[in-house]
Amino acid sequence: xxxxxxxxxNVILFYVGIVIxxxxxxxxxxxxxxxxxxxxxxxxxxxxxxTSEENGNVGVVHYVKDDSDFDWVVNNGPHHPYVVLLGSLExxxxxxxxxxxxxxxxxxxxxxxxxxxxxxxxPEEGFSPDxxxxxxxxGLYNDDSEFGHCKTVAWNHNGTNLMYQDFNIPIFVLxxxxxxxxxxxxxxxxxxxxxxxGTARDYPLCAAELKDRMSGAKDSPxxxxxxxxxxxxxxxxxxxxxxxxxxxxxxxxxxSSEPYPNNSVIIAAxxxxxxxxxxxxxxxxxxxxxxxxxxxxxAEALGKMKPAIKSKTGSKDILFAFFxxxxxxxxxxxxxxxxxxxxxxxxxxxxxxNELTLHKITLDHLSHFIEVNQLGYRDKxxxxxxxxxxxxQSGNIxxxxxxxxxxxxxxxxxxxxxxxxxxxxxxLPPASVQRFLMKKTIPSIVITDHxxxxxxxxxxxxxxxAREINATTPSSNESDAYDIISEQARMLTKVSTSLAxxxxxxxxxxxxxxxxxxxxxxxxxxxxxxxxxxxxxLFRQILPASDMKALGSLYLGDTVNVTEESNCKKSDDKxxxxxxxWMQGPKVANSTTRKGICKKTTANTSLAKSPAFDITDYDxxxxxxxxxxxxxxxxxxxxxxxxxxxxxxxxILSCGVILLLLSLLLVYGCNKKADILFxxxxxx
Amino acid sequence: MTLMxxxxxxxxxxxxxxxxxxxxxxxxxxxxxxxxxxxxxxxxALLISSILWYAVVPLRKELAFGLVFSVIFQELFRYLFYxxxxxxxxxLKKVSQTGQDMHVAPRDMTNKHIMSYVSxxxxxxxCGAFSLINVLADMAGPGTIGIYGDSQxxxxxxxxxxxxxxxxxxxxxxxxxxAWDQKKYYMIGVVVASxxxxxxxxxxxxxxxxRPDPVYLAxxxxxxxxxxxxxxxxxxxxxxxxxxxxxxxxxLSSRKYEID
Numbered sequence: 001x002x003x004x005x006x007x008x009x010n011v012i013l014f015y016v017g018i019v020i021x022x023x024x025x026x027x028x029x030x031x032x033x034x035x036x037x038x039x040x041x042x043x044x045x046x047x048x049x050x051t052s053e054e055n056g057n058v059g060v061v062h063y064v065k066d067d068s069d070f071d072w073v074v075n076n077g078p079h080h081p082y083v084v085l086l087g088s089l090e091x092x093x094x095x096x097x098x099x100x101x102x103x104x105x106x107x108x109x110x111x112x113x114x115x116x117x118x119x120x121x122x123p124e125e126g127f128s129p130d131x132x133x134x135x136x137x138x139g140l141y142n143d144d145s146e147f148g149h150c151k152t153v154a155w156n157h158n159g160t161n162l163m164y165q166d167f168n169i170p171i172f173v174l175x176x177x178x179x180x181x182x183x184x185x186x187x188x189x190x191x192x193x194x195x196x197x198g199t200a201r202d203y204p205l206c207a208a209e210l211k212d213r214m215s216g217a218k219d220s221p222x223x224x225x226x227x228x229x230x231x232x233x234x235x236x237x238x239x240x241x242x243x244x245x246x247x248x249x250x251x252x253x254x255x256s257s258e259p260y261p262n263n264s265v266i267i268a269a270x271x272x273x274x275x276x277x278x279x280x281x282x283x284x285x286x287x288x289x290x291x292x293x294x295x296x297x298x299a300e301a302l303g304k305m306k307p308a309i310k311s312k313t314g315s316k317d318i319l320f321a322f323f324x325x326x327x328x329x330x331x332x333x334x335x336x337x338x339x340x341x342x343x344x345x346x347x348x349x350x351x352x353x354n355e356l357t358l359h360k361i362t363l364d365h366l367s368h369f370i371e372v373n374q375l376g377y378r379d380k381x382x383x384x385x386x387x388x389x390x391x392x393q394s395g396n397i398x399x400x401x402x403x404x405x406x407x408x409x410x411x412x413x414x415x416x417x418x419x420x421x422x423x424x425x426x427x428l429p430p431a432s433v434q435r436f437l438m439k440k441t442i443p444s445i446v447i448t449d450h451x452x453x454x455x456x457x458x459x460x461x462x463x464x465x466a467r468e469i470n471a472t473t474p475s476s477n478e479s480d481a482y483d484i485i486s487e488q489a490r491m492l493t494k495v496s497t498s499l500a501x502x503x504x505x506x507x508x509x510x511x512x513x514x515x516x517x518x519x520x521x522x523x524x525x526x527x528x529x530x531x532x533x534x535x536x537x538l539f540r541q542i543l544p545a546s547d548m549k550a551l552g553s554l555y556l557g558d559t560v561n562v563t564e565e566s567n568c569k570k571s572d573d574k575x576x577x578x579x580x581x582w583m584q585g586p587k588v589a590n591s592t593t594r595k596g597i598c599k600k601t602t603a604n605t606s607l608a609k610s611p612a613f614d615i616t617d618y619d620x621x622x623x624x625x626x627x628x629x630x631x632x633x634x635x636x637x638x639x640x641x642x643x644x645x646x647x648x649x650x651x652i653l654s655c656g657v658i659l660l661l662l663s664l665l666l667v668y669g670c671n672k673k674a675d676i677l678f679x680x681x682x683x684x
Numbered sequence: 685m686t687l688m689x690x691x692x693x694x695x696x697x698x699x700x701x702x703x704x705x706x707x708x709x710x711x712x713x714x715x716x717x718x719x720x721x722x723x724x725x726x727x728x729a730l731l732i733s734s735i736l737w738y739a740v741v742p743l744r745k746e747l748a749f750g751l752v753f754s755v756i757f758q759e760l761f762r763y764l765f766y767x768x769x770x771x772x773x774x775x776l777k778k779v780s781q782t783g784q785d786m787h788v789a790p791r792d793m794t795n796k797h798i799m800s801y802v803s804x805x806x807x808x809x810x811c812g813a814f815s816l817i818n819v820l821a822d823m824a825g826p827g828t829i830g831i832y833g834d835s836q837x838x839x840x841x842x843x844x845x846x847x848x849x850x851x852x853x854x855x856x857x858x859x860x861x862x863a864w865d866q867k868k869y870y871m872i873g874v875v876v877a878s879x880x881x882x883x884x885x886x887x888x889x890x891x892x893x894x895r896p897d898p899v900y901l902a903x904x905x906x907x908x909x910x911x912x913x914x915x916x917x918x919x920x921x922x923x924x925x926x927x928x929x930x931x932x933x934x935x936l937s938s939r940k941y942e943i944d
Contacts, residue, residue: 025822028829058826187831204836209826641827644836649688652840656695663700664707671707673932678797678923 034176056211059083126457132159203645216631286376369444557601722806804857
């Protein structure tokens, strides 16, 4: 049974190739391994996504390029059901609906070979499978008469809502150039392509079998109930709640024995996840790798300023928070708030009062909120500061917001980054801070790259790749590509420097020192690692850890002077303030060995699972928390093969049956007459 | 879909063998034992051939090499089985005499051709099973062969050839055993030579550079000619004559000659 969980919390993956043996099935079937299916997901009321039949959906392959091909598949072609091969431009809601509703299409394959721009052209006008108003139902303005349902700005104007359709046929993207070429040339062109004068080809025809059977059905409540009912000794899972891990770290490292006044914590947040229609294809370059890297680089710069911040009396603490699962109705942020309300944040309460932990942070502790969203495509070469019009009804808060805006504008213009604020009458774009504002009005700003609707025309889609935000370098050599500073890295570094400076001033009240600067190399390395290849030096350095927590520890933690992994642990049993993280570290110069590092850090993970699944008797229809679950599945496969004509099949079968009956008759007769037939040697 | 192909090919390849088995073998435990034993000897021949094929590394890619030696080993083991069967005659006679006062030897023992036929069939069934089962196993899926340019007649030709080999082995069994009994050594030559010939003909089914499409008919037609010739020889060897054949048809409705 397959298991999955959200997105790229675990940032490092290594793939191992497998050798195959040959047998007849290898001569019958061509396996398309470079595939990625669309999965089925559920919320409280609906199911969305795709599934195949139990044994896979089989159909004759047709490569649909223009209207005549659509007409062929939907109306004229004699060999339906078809499995349609679509180019990247043709795959849109209109065409998919047309194909699906014809009842003659058994599955869809979409070409997505990113390296090849002729085979996979990117849609000029944009493409986003998300809705035009993402996360609408669970945000601050849900049912708001003035701003609700994106009345003022339709943020994701390219949104097609493709993600939220229930397809009931399998849809796959194919990502391997060789396999796609085989499919087009050796399957479609050779066997299936109708002749010049428009007549269908004769059998044998080339067909495809798409298999991604989803076990779950209907909606989250049904599916979770079925999963939780123990019917036999072999418990089946029908679906799992979507979710992963939030990551959070504080600068001042206040422990439970120290005073921690209310309104003394600034949250600097970014979101970790995005989605696309297809599993494991989350390039997420603009949303939200730019935001994550921007904030991490600021954290790194501030990490070096820790003593200055700690020593300043009355300075505010800074909590770096990275939320996961936000694309699915704010799973991570609502979970963190839920834990803050229970007093379980940053870690669950411990029973023993003698034990020292990090000081708990509740909603009362929060004083400011700065959220970093997409930073990749700057609207009019500027970044934009958004704030919440509702918060401005209170004079104090409004003044505080204005102060924040003017501070960051001043600091960023010193660094050379243009930042502007949008009008105070415009609501916040979809952002985690909305969940906090639903609970408590705090001065908050969202920094992002769009003034009105998204500048990212590929929001939450498979096209949101590094190339599109100039985060790639031309070199094909990995070590060069790793070190050559990309255009995007240069710009992001300046943004991080201003962010760090702004956070510093907001915390201490002092203007940022000149040495406070983000490291352009770190930014470049992170962009390269997140977007180009995960087998990169930075991610190797943090091994065996492989997640955001390790990166946070690397940038915010203190180095402990030990050389052995076994010594990298706390000395006091009752001290639960810090985490100790061992990393294999950078290479020693002129050698292949590495020098390990031990980091003492407050960076820690917490569960990003919707509280809906933990609250007993949660009312699924209350709309309070995200209810997204993902169906489990068994096998995912795509294979190509020939199907023989029905006439040939029946001929073979009838020949077989006739031969069997004839030989039964003949042998029976011969056996009865054996004594006469072979009478020379018989006993007579 | 091609479940139809699967059943069609299974019936073609194993239908006649199945008919022979249920009407002539299954009712008699002794025959079943001999059938299984002879099938086992075919397996031993296969084992030795594959060891040889595996051991001679440089020729592993040469199908012809393995094939020739496989034929030699099969014939060798057929001879071994003949020897053992004749040695076991007395024992078998005892097992098959159920009654204390049975003076008449059972027909299976007096008519040596029956055991020859049974062991030939055992040899054939095992040979057929090994050449077709792995192909059949892959046939039940939705697809048929040909995406890499292989002939779409692969399955049906395999089935037809398998049928041919099952019957050939049966006939060879009868001729071969009788040849040793009667010391008609040239008949042994005929059996080995025809076996080699038909096996080598199947090499034509390979796809090579110069011959992208296999010529199935070039192997199937000669193989069936050889099969009919061998069938005739076996018929004659077992005592069949034109007169007998005629008689068996004329007294279809007359009284029964069966004794047991």
